[in-house]
Amino acid sequence: MSEKKPDTPETPATSPGGALKEAESRLHYALRQLSQASWVITVLAIVVALVVGAVLILATNPQVQATAGYFFARPGDFFLTSFEVIRDAYSALFRGAVYDWQAATGQRSIRPITETLVNAVPLILAGLGIAIGFRSGMLNIGGQGQMILGATFGAFIGYAFSLPLGAHLLLALLGGVLGGAIWGGIAGVLKAKTGANEVIVTIMLNNIALYLLAWLLRQQWFVQTGSNQPITAPVDESARLFGLLGSGFRLHAGIFIAIAATVFVWWLLERSTLGFEFRAIGENPEAARTAGINVPKATALVLIIGGALCGLGGAAHLLGTEYRLAAGIAGTLGFDAITVALLGRSRPLGTFLAGLLFGGLRAGGVLMQTQTGTPVDIVLVLQSVIVLLIAAPPLVRAIFFLPNPDGSPRRKRRRRSKNGEAGSDGQRELAESRGGSAAGANTREVTS
Amino acid sequence: MRPFNPKAVFSLAAVGVLALSACGEAPDDEPEDDDAGEAAEEVDYTACVVSDDGGWNDQSFNQSAYAGLQSAVDDFGIDHNEAESNSEAEFGPNVDSMVQAGCDITFGVGFLLAEAISEAALENTDTTFALIDEWVPEEPENAKPLVFNTAEAAYLAGYVAAAVSETGTVGTWGGLQIPSVTVFMDGFADGVDRYNDDNDADVELVGWDKDAQDGSFSGSFSDQTAGATLTEQLLAQDADIIMPVAGASGLGAGPALEEAGGMMIWVDSDGYESTEYGDIILTSVLKEISQAVYDTIEEGINDSFSSEPYVGDLENEGVGLAPFHDFEDEVPDEVKDTIEELTEEIVSGETTVESENSP
Numbered sequence: 001m002s003e004k005k006p007d008t009p010e011t012p013a014t015s016p017g018g019a020l021k022e023a024e025s026r027l028h029y030a031l032r033q034l035s036q037a038s039w040v041i042t043v044l045a046i047v048v049a050l051v052v053g054a055v056l057i058l059a060t061n062p063q064v065q066a067t068a069g070y071f072f073a074r075p076g077d078f079f080l081t082s083f084e085v086i087r088d089a090y091s092a093l094f095r096g097a098v099y100d101w102q103a104a105t106g107q108r109s110i111r112p113i114t115e116t117l118v119n120a121v122p123l124i125l126a127g128l129g130i131a132i133g134f135r136s137g138m139l140n141i142g143g144q145g146q147m148i149l150g151a152t153f154g155a156f157i158g159y160a161f162s163l164p165l166g167a168h169l170l171l172a173l174l175g176g177v178l179g180g181a182i183w184g185g186i187a188g189v190l191k192a193k194t195g196a197n198e199v200i201v202t203i204m205l206n207n208i209a210l211y212l213l214a215w216l217l218r219q220q221w222f223v224q225t226g227s228n229q230p231i232t233a234p235v236d237e238s239a240r241l242f243g244l245l246g247s248g249f250r251l252h253a254g255i256f257i258a259i260a261a262t263v264f265v266w267w268l269l270e271r272s273t274l275g276f277e278f279r280a281i282g283e284n285p286e287a288a289r290t291a292g293i294n295v296p297k298a299t300a301l302v303l304i305i306g307g308a309l310c311g312l313g314g315a316a317h318l319l320g321t322e323y324r325l326a327a328g329i330a331g332t333l334g335f336d337a338i339t340v341a342l343l344g345r346s347r348p349l350g351t352f353l354a355g356l357l358f359g360g361l362r363a364g365g366v367l368m369q370t371q372t373g374t375p376v377d378i379v380l381v382l383q384s385v386i387v388l389l390i391a392a393p394p395l396v397r398a399i400f401f402l403p404n405p406d407g408s409p410r411r412k413r414r415r416r417s418k419n420g421e422a423g424s425d426g427q428r429e430l431a432e433s434r435g436g437s438a439a440g441a442n443t444r445e446v447t448s
Numbered sequence: 449m450r451p452f453n454p455k456a457v458f459s460l461a462a463v464g465v466l467a468l469s470a471c472g473e474a475p476d477d478e479p480e481d482d483d484a485g486e487a488a489e490e491v492d493y494t495a496c497v498v499s500d501d502g503g504w505n506d507q508s509f510n511q512s513a514y515a516g517l518q519s520a521v522d523d524f525g526i527d528h529n530e531a532e533s534n535s536e537a538e539f540g541p542n543v544d545s546m547v548q549a550g551c552d553i554t555f556g557v558g559f560l561l562a563e564a565i566s567e568a569a570l571e572n573t574d575t576t577f578a579l580i581d582e583w584v585p586e587e588p589e590n591a592k593p594l595v596f597n598t599a600e601a602a603y604l605a606g607y608v609a610a611a612v613s614e615t616g617t618v619g620t621w622g623g624l625q626i627p628s629v630t631v632f633m634d635g636f637a638d639g640v641d642r643y644n645d646d647n648d649a650d651v652e653l654v655g656w657d658k659d660a661q662d663g664s665f666s667g668s669f670s671d672q673t674a675g676a677t678l679t680e681q682l683l684a685q686d687a688d689i690i691m692p693v694a695g696a697s698g699l700g701a702g703p704a705l706e707e708a709g710g711m712m713i714w715v716d717s718d719g720y721e722s723t724e725y726g727d728i729i730l731t732s733v734l735k736e737i738s739q740a741v742y743d744t745i746e747e748g749i750n751d752s753f754s755s756e757p758y759v760g761d762l763e764n765e766g767v768g769l770a771p772f773h774d775f776e777d778e779v780p781d782e783v784k785d786t787i788e789e790l791t792e793e794i795v796s797g798e799t800t801v802e803s804e805n806s807p
Contacts, residue, residue, distance in 0.1 A: 096545075108548065115541065214667075218625060228627045228805055229559050229582070250540075322537065326560060327624075328501055331535025366538060370496075370531050370545045377534075 042343070044396050045389035046357075049382045054086045056381060057374055061085050089374045096367025097360035107248050112363060114251040120359030121254040122147070122317035126337030127344060127351040128265045129180070129309030133198075134346040135269055136302040137282035142187055142202025143310045144334025145209035146180040150311025151318040152213055153179030155325035158235025158318070159224060168238040173257070173315055180311015181304050183209060188303030192296035198303065206334070214327055232325040241320035254316040258352070261309060266348040268305070278302055310334065339387045358383060495520060495745045496529040496551035498542045500558035502669055503532050507723075508695035508716055509628075509737055513557045513580055516741030523742075524749055539564040547572050553748045555580060555741060559628065565591055576753050578744050580737060581628045583807065589755050594740045595807035596760035598628075598715075599635030600794050601733045601767040602691075603801045604787050605713050606639020608731060608769070609689040610651040611783045612711070619655040619687035621664040621678045623694030627805035632693045632715055632733060634658050634803035642790070654685045661804070666697045675700025683708045689730060691715065699723060711775070718770040730779075732770035736760060759807060763795045 058064045064085055067077040095102060097116050103109040126143045133140035153175035163171060183205055190196040216222045217230035224233045241252040269275040277298045280288040289295050314330060322329060340358055344351030365379035389396050397404060497517050499510040514530070521528045529549050531542040539556075543564045546554040552575060556565040559582035569577045569588035577584075577591040584591040609618040620636050622629040637658040640651055655678075656663035664682070666674040675692060679701040682690055690705060691713035692698030698714070702725035705712050712725060714732040719725065740758055747753050760766015769787065772779050793799040 103548070119537070214624075228630075230624070230626055231560070234563075317537070321540070324563060326536055328536040328560070331501075331537050333535075333537075362538075363541070366531070366541045366545050370529050370542070370549050373530075376532060376538075380534075 038393075040402075041393050041396050042390060044400055044402075045386050048389055048396065048399060049385035050090070052385050053378050053382045054090075057086060057089050057378060058082050060375070085372075088372045089368055089378075092368040092371045092374070093361070093364035093379075095364070097364030100367070111249060112367070114245060114249050115363040116356065116360040117255050118250045118252070118321060118359070119362045120355040121252075121258045121320060122313040122333050123337055123340050123358050124258040124352050124355030125261055125313030125316060126310040126333060127340035127355050128261055128348060129184075129306040129313065130337050130341035131344060131346040131348070131351045132265060132269070132278065132306045132309070133302055134341055135282050136278040136298070137285070138191075138299070138302055138306075139199045140184065140187070140202055140303060140306050140310075141199055141338065142184065142205050142307070142334070143313075143337045144330050144332075145202065145206035146183045146307040146310035147314030147317070147330040147334045147337075148206075148209040148213050149179035149183040150176035150314030151179075151322075151325060151329045152216065152314075153311070154239075154315030155232055155235055155318050156222070158239035159233045162236060163238065165238045168236065169241065169319070172235070172239040172319055173312065176311045176315020176319075177308045178311070180314065181308035184303040184305075184307015184310065185300065188300035188307070191303065192300040202303075210327070213325075213329070217325070217327060230327055234323040235319060239319060240323065241316060250321055252320040254320040257312065257316055258355070261312065262348045262352045265309070265351075269348065274298075274301065310337065313337070336383070339383055342387050343390055491524050491526050491749055493524070493553075493745075493749050494527040494529065494549070494551045495553050495555070495748070496531075496546040496549065497555040497557065497741075498539065498546060498561060498564075499530075499532045500539070500556075500560045501533055501535055502558070502695065504530075506669055506695045507699070508669060509580055509735075510557050512716060512735070512737035513555055513741050516738035517555070517745070519738065520742050520745040524745070526745070526749065536560060540567070543568045547575060552576065553578060553745065553753070555744075558582070559626070576748060578741075580741070583757065584755075587755070590753075592744060592753070592755050593757045593807075594737070594744065594760070595757060596628075596735050596737070596740075596767050597631070597801075597806050598733060598735050598760075598767050599631050599638070599801045599803040599806050600762045601735075601769055602632045602635030602715075603639040603642070603794070604769045604790060605691065605731060605733045606636040606641075606653075607643045607790060608639075608779065608783060608787060609636070609691070609713060610640045610643035610649070611647075611786075612730060612775075612779060613651055613687075613689050615686045615688045616650065617652045617654060617686040618689045618691075619679075619682035619685070620653070620691040620693065621655045621666065621675075621682065622692075623666055623669040623697050625663075625665050627807075629693045630656075630661065631803050631805040631807075632691070633663060634805055635801050636691055638801055638803075646786075654687050655682050655690075658803075666692075666694050666700075668697050669695035671697050672700035676704045679704040683710060689713065691733070699725075702728070714770075720770065720773045727774055729773070730775050731772050734768045734770050736766050736768075740766060761794075762791055 063081050064078070067081045071078050096112050098113050100109050100112050126147055129146065130140050130143050154172045157172040157175040161168070187198050187201040187205060190201050191198045214230070217232065223231065225231070241254045243249060244251045244253060269279065277288065277293045280291065280293055281295055281298050285295050313333070317333065318325060318329060336358060340354045341351055344354035361379045361382060365376045368374045369376040495517055497513055502508065502510045504510055504514045517528055520526065529546060529551055531546065533539055533542050539561050543554060543556060543561070547568055554568070554577050556577065556579045558580065562579060562582045562585055565577050565579045566585040566588060569584065569591035570586065573590055575590065578594055579591060580594045581596070583593045583595065618640060620633050622633060633656040637653050637656055640653045643649060644651055664678050666678050668674060675694060675697040679690055679692065683704065688710045690701055690710060692701045693715050701712055702723065705728050706725070710728070711730040712719070712728050714723060714729050716735045717732065718734060719729045719732045723729070740760060744758070758766070762768060790799065794801060
């Protein structure tokens with residue numbers, strides 16, 4: 001953003017090109033669209049995803065394939081088998097995620113819902129971190145790297161120091177927050193100071209984090225195990241997130257951290273001055289600057305706080321369930337967190353619920369795989385289709401013949417172009433992004 | 449812009465699929481019961497296997513372990529369960545879910561599952577476990593480690609490579625720098641050294657420095673492009689025989705070597721049979737994971753399971769050197785004789801192949 005000429009707040013003259021800007025404004029438009037889609041669309045998207053998943057389960061199931069081979073000779077077989085396969089797969093998914101009525105013991109029956117909560121903890125925390133970025137108009141793709149750093153800091157503090165009970169855990173968690181904040185902060189400060197695109201910077205930082213961890217895991221001073229395997233010593237008991245339900249359950253205090261973080265993010269975004277600034281720069285950075293908001297500072301803080309939450313998610317994952325740090329500690333959590341934030345519409349409560357849903361899908365996928373032989377990848381398909389459909393509400397409406405709540409998009413556009421002010425604004429924006437920045441700035445000076 | 453008519457699209461697709469595939473004859477006999485795991489139950493035994501995040505098609509230990517389980521299922525008619533892990537967070541839940549599914553033995557594949565197997569074994573003392581490629585922490589009495597001293601077989605491969613090399617330079621590279629990979633590279637390095645000592649030669653090894661424990665790694669067990677790039681780098685350093693220790697990533701070495709006219713040494717399975725690059729594969733360093741899995745299941749069925757570690761070496765043929773196949777005539781007879789002598793030396797303990805990465 002050009003700070004020398006405050007009267008031309010549009011695309012800076014040093015911008016590398018209009019294409020990137022245009023892509024960014026499209027992304028922002030898509031994000032706004034996402035946050036406005038209704039709950040009905042979400043539910044319908046989940047339904048469609050289950051149907052798509054069912055088709056894939058059927059298509060890959062050998063018994064169904066066999067009966068489809070003689071479909072015209074005896075169609076009943078095909079439908080009966082299909083029904084049973086789908087029923088078994090989805091009931092296993094449910095039993096693995098919520099309540100297992102076929103389990104041997106009562107304790108085992110209620111264990112699935114606790115597993116769902118366990119899986120949800122890192123997803124919720126990191127999802128909240130990503131959501132803060134989305135609300136502020138920033139695409140933080142670096143959840144993965146921020147979680148790795150958080151888990152690394154948390155783990156090292158967890159096994160390398162011995163401290164009294166409460167203090168050790170607290171320090172390890174704070175280490176996780178710090179690790180994530182540093183990693184997010186690098187992207188934030190670069191964007192604030194130099195205008196670097198946060199998407200590119202955070203993606204690159206993901207790789208740097210991965211290789212940094214791979215290097216650390218080969219250093220004996222770091223792993224402290226005396227073996228050559230790239231896995232660290234387990235964190236001390238005093239640094240672990242304590243279990244809530246005793247042996248046989250993995251549910252740990254991290255769920256309280258996730259709830260607290262959800263409330264905190266709600267307060268931050270909806271009730272605090274800082275959160276107002278975040279949302280303002282997300283809506284319109286130029287207007288925010290005019291209103292006296294320090295845009296670079298707020299930009300950096302968005303990514304620092306987002307990174308801190310992701311780091312906390314990584315630390316909670318490690319201190320709560322994994323205990324040992326290895327190269328794959330973050331799995332795909334950092335990327336799943338992005339879909340959680342999208343599904344949650346970047347709202348704290350929505351992100352919390354989306355985290356629970358995805359946590360449940362992960363927990364259920366394990367049982368579905370072992371008991372029915374359905375590939376666990378189906379869960380990935382479900383997650384992806386849900387998010388895909390959420391991002392395209394018109395598609396969902398078309399599938400279910402729902403009316404468009406805003407009226408047809410074409411009419412809307414015409415109405416807008418009648419409004420002279422808005423129309424010329426839109427055209428000017430387009431001209432700027434297409435024709436390059438200098439021409440854009442000229443247009444603006446002429447019209448104003 | 450009219451939205452497409454989903455009904456039309458779906459029915460068109462459905463008709464197409466049916467027309468293509470649905471005209472077969474119905475089977476005469478009753479269709480099979482479609483409950484999963486309904487095999488002819490000759491033996492009441494369930495063997496289960498949990499992969500690490502490589503998955504069953506990794507051209508490496510997951511695939512070998514799975515093959516061992518499959519042949520046991522075919523031969524003994526036992527039940528089986530399998531779970532593929534997509535991330536490290538799934539190891540624990542997957543192993544636990546196997547225990548819940550009533551498995552008599554659960555195999556964990558790879559050192560990353562060590563903790564999960566050890567924990568499950570300590571908690572469920574009435575069932576048995578086995579871990580591939582790593583010792584079980586805390587050594588529970590119902591968990592058996594299956595480890596392989598592949599350095600011994602790689603030593604032989606190193607000797608052969610040094611003897612056959614025309615440029616006087618051989619190479620090796622790995623997937624990730626973990627002991628189960630570098631143990632191959634250590635043995636290979638020592639084999640080359642042995643050739644140099646015995647024949648007063650000066651064959652050089654590129655890609656791995658045993659003393660510094662440092663070398664070339666593709667960073668992945670699946671990325672073939674990275675494998676090809678590394679191979680080209682070693683070829684540029686004049687190597688003509690290369691041993692990639694990287695699962696499917698090692699396949700990337702094939703085209704690069706074909707083009708340069710070099711030879712490859714495959715690992716884990718006999719690459720002459722398992723890959724499409726048989727005509728450039730000099731030999732393979734075998735690691736009989738399938739056999740070990742099979743034997744362990746057989747022991748379990750016969751009630752003779754023991755937690756005593758299985759260490760595959762040249763003596764029990766848990767590791768070994770594959771036949772030379774197409775290169776049978778090009779490997780000089782004296783080299784073949786020496787290989788046999790070396791094998792005897794290693795088996796008798798006269799020569800020990802030392803590697804800090806050995807199990």
